[in-house]
Amino acid sequence: MLRRIQLTLALLVTCLTFAATLSAQTAPEKLRPRNILEALEQINPGEGFVTIIQDPDLRGVIGSAPAPRGSSVLARDGNYSILYGYRVQVFNSNLPNAKSEAYARAEAIRRVAPTLSSYITFRAPFWRLTVGNFTSQEEARSARARLMVALPAWGRESYVVREKVRILNYTEPHASEE
Structure with a gap:
């Protein structure tokens, strides 16, 4: 009941x-x-x-209504802007060996795509590996496609996710120039 x-x-x-x-x-x-x-x-x-x-x-x-999408920058950290963007999730598991698997996959990604940042997170009980910092879904899809060429065995469990990302020297798309 x-x-x-x-x-x-x-x-x-x-x-x-x-x-x-x-x-x-x-x-x-x-x-x-x-x-x-x-x-x-x-x-x-x-x-x-x-x-x-x-x-x-x-x-x-009950939660509040979502805020309208206006300014996308949530915070600034030096030359980095933190905003909602996209990453490619390549691993998510709660199996006993999930932590070591996440770190092993992050190392494999560093070998095939050294320019992509890897992020390993633990939200009980799941270990998760995401890669990249993209402002658009299209950029993330393109990076996922390149990764799947290099690591085809991971294709079925990888997809684009929306989360907070760190973008170097980011400027608002419609910011007025002074």
């Missing part, structure tokens, strides 16, 4: 997040809702309306 409630709540949150994303794309910035529940309850001319009846504590538990 508890599992069914959890699944129902997860489905509700997913639907609400999707609806909030659509609503946030059309709502003016100054009227932007603070969370997905406010996004659903917002009354827009020519559209229907939604009334949500819930435990008052639930509103604080």
Whole structure:
């Protein structure tokens, strides 16, 4: 019974997040809702309306609507900019030998593509290896294709993922020149 409630709540949150994303794309910035529940309850001319009846504590538990994509730079670290971009994930496992496998694969990548940075992360219980720092998905796909030519056995378990990346001397695409 508890599992069914959890699944129902997860489905509700997913639907609400999707609806909030659509609503946030059309709502003016100054009227932007603070969370997905406010996004659903917002009354827009020519559209229907939604009334949500819930435990008052639930509103604080459910996450906020995603921020609009504006400035992509999250932080600066010397000449590096940290922003959301793309990497190629080439390994993800929770097997007993996953740590040593991740390090062995990182070494193999250093031999075939020395210009690509490797990142080994551990988020219990998974060891994960990602490579590269790309601002666009197309760049990441191209790098993945080159890697798969050199290391074809890894092709089935590699794919492009979105995460924080470090880009050297990055400038905003639409930044005004001074």
